[in-house]
Amino acid sequence: MLGIPSLGRSEDELFAELDEIRSNDLDTKGGRTWAYVYDAGRGAELFRLAERAYLSFLHENALDPTVFPSLLKLENDVVAMAASHLRAGDGVVGNFTTGGTESIMMALKAGRDFAAETRGITSPQIVLPVTAHAAFHKAAHYFGIDVVTTPVDTMTWKADVDAMARAITPDTIMLVGSAVSYAHGVVDPIPEIAALAHDNNLLCHVDGCIGGFILPYFRQLGAPVTDFDFAVPGVTSMSMDLHKYAYTPKGASVVLYRDAAVRRHQLFACAGWTGYTVINTTFQSTKSGGALAAAWTVMNHLGQDGYTDIAERTLAATRAIISGIDDIDDLTVMGTPEANLIALSSDTVNVFEVVDEMRDLQWYVQPQLGFKGSRENIHLSVSGASLPLVPHLLEDFRSAIAIAKPKGPSVADPALVELLESIDPATLDDDSFAQLLAAGGLGGDDGEIEVPDKTSGISAILNSCPAPLAERLLVEFFNRLYVPTD
8 A cells, every 4th residue: 555655755756746647637727628617718817816815825724713813804705795696685694615515514404403493393304306406415314304306397497396385294494496406507486485485484495506606697697587596585595606607716605594593503513522612614624714715816806897797708608509509400408598507418319428429529528317307418517718619519519429329329228227227236245336337337357446438338327227226336436446545
C-alpha cells in the first residue's frame, strides 16, 4: 500500500504529476462539458478573480464566528443577497452550505425536528414527486424520514398536485416541489403545492438548487416562468446553489427559511463533553472560508448587470438548441423546459450510444436512465459559455447519431429484463456482483474494477434493472473502486 514518501518531493515534480493525474478529466472551462461544471463565458478573468478570493480565505475556519467574524459578515451578506433574489421579505433567515445536498439535508432535518416539537410527529414522512432530486432520498435515509413519491404529468413532467394531496397522511411533515427539476428543466406548480401545504399545516420546501438563481433573470427577460419563490404564500423554505448559475466555485449553496422558528431546528449545539462548546449552523463543523469568500466576491463583481447579460446569452443558447433539435429527426425535447436544462429522448437511436459518440467528439453530455414513465435520455445543462458552441454541438449530434443509429434504438432485451427483475439484491454474493459489473463493462475477467471509457453498456444494464438492484450495483462498484493505492 502506498505510504507517505520518506523524502519530500519538489514543487515542480508534484505539480507535473498532478497535471498528469488529471489529464483524462473532463474540461471544466470552454463550455464543452454539459453537466457538473458551469462556465459563465467570461473567460479567464472571472476564474482568476474567484480563485484569488478563494485562496485569500482558504485557511480561515467557519467553525467559530467569534474567532473569524469576517466569515460571519460574508455569510450574512451572501444569504441576504440570495434571499432578496428570491423575493424574500422580513424575517427570512438562512445559512451558507457546501452544496445543494447539504442545503436539502438541513431543510429536512429542521422540518423533522420542528414537526416533532410542534405536532409530536415521531414517524415523519415527506411527499415529493418522482422528479425531485435524489438528495431528498439521501436526506431522508440519513434522518429516518419516510419518503412518499407521487407521479407526474408525463407530458409536462410537472408534479401532479392531486396525487400529492392523496399521499398526505397524519405523519406528513413536508411537501416538496422543484424549480426546476433537474431531469427535465421544468418548474413544478409551486403555488398549488404551497397552498396544499398551507391548508394541511405542512411545511413546503422548494428545491431551487439548479434553477433558483437563473429563473428570476429569465423572468426579467420575458420568458414565461411559473412563480416559485418566497413571493408564493405557503413556501416555507428554499435551497439554491451558487456554484451552478451564480458561477461561484464549488462548495457554495444556501438554505433559506421564511421563519427563524423553523431554522432553529437546523442548528446543533453540544456542551456535554470536556472540550470546547460546539455550535454548528449546518452539517459540517470545520470548513474553509474559501468557497464563501469566492461566492461573495463573484456575486458582487458580476452584479445584476453581469448576471443579466449571462442569463440573456444562456436563454438564447437554450432556445437555439431546442430549435435546432426540432430539425434533427432522431431526437426529441422532453416537455417544455422553463429554464436552461434540456432532456433529449429518441425513438430511433440508442441515446446511450449517442452519449459515447459525443464523448469521442470531445463533448460531455449526460446520460439519464428511464424511470416512472420518463424514458432514457440525454441531459444538457446550458451555461453562459454555450451560445457560440450551439452550431457545433448540433452538427456533432448529427455525426454521433449517424454512427450510433445502425446499432438500433434503446430497446431492452426482454429476457435480460426478466432475469434482472427476478434478482433479489440481498441474495447476491460477491462473485455474482462481479459478474454483473463485468457484463456492464465495469470489470475485467480478473475481477479488477475499471472505469470505462464508454458508458453505454453499463447504462443499458442499469436502465433495465429495477431501482433497488441498480442502486446495489452502483454501491458494489464504488465499494470496489475506492480502495487504497497499492
